[in-house]
Amino acid sequence: MNKNQEQVVICKKCNHSPMVSRLENDSYVYKAERLKLTNLPVFICPKCNNKFYPKIYKLKRIKQIKDQVSKLTNFQKVLTSEDLLKIRTTLGMTPEQIDPLITAKFGDYAKWESGKEKIPAAYNLILKLIKKELDSGKNINIIDFLKGERFWWKG
Numbered sequence: 001m002n003k004n005q006e007q008v009v010i011c012k013k014c015n016h017s018p019m020v021s022r023l024e025n026d027s028y029v030y031k032a033e034r035l036k037l038t039n040l041p042v043f044i045c046p047k048c049n050n051k052f053y054p055k056i057y058k059l060k061r062i063k064q065i066k067d068q069v070s071k072l073t074n075f076q077k078v079l080t081s082e083d084l085l086k087i088r089t090t091l092g093m094t095p096e097q098i099d100p101l102i103t104a105k106f107g108d109y110a111k112w113e114s115g116k117e118k119i120p121a122a123y124n125l126i127l128k129l130i131k132k133e134l135d136s137g138k139n140i141n142i143i144d145f146l147k148g149e150r151f152w153w154k155g
């Protein structure tokens with residue numbers, strides 16, 4: 001393996017050789033989840049800063065994404081109607097109370113909880129964060145959780 005990493009790579013932009021190998025981190029958004037990708041090998045040209053992504057870069061990237069996606073737990077998946085009902089009742093709110101705090105259009109929340117419409121990824125993420133707080137036993141107030149600000153509040 002190490003032998004292959006020592007290969008001499010010539011810059012396609014300025015013909016300088018060798019390009020320097022470096023490990024980089026990246027991220028990938030799968031549904032509402034940001035996956036962290038690490039130690040991806042790239043080549044940098046010390047002369048012109050041109051970057052070259054070898055085949056192994058792509059392969060490692062795909063492998064890390066696949067591995068992480070296969071390990072996603074319930075927390076990372078899209079919330080179900082039951083999840084939403086549980087979040088809302090734990091907060092002690094009616095659909096009419098929770099709606100203006102987390103949606104952009106009044107009535108959206110009820111559609112998500114009833115399963116009539118799929119929760120958009122950004123809202124799913126916020127609700128998942130709220131669920132995480134509640135699941136860890138925190139007695140949160142949704143206003144406190146959102147740091148006193150009403151997201152997308154239309155006043």
Ligand SMILES: [Zn+2]
Nearest residue numbers: 011014045048
């Ligand atoms: Zn170059």
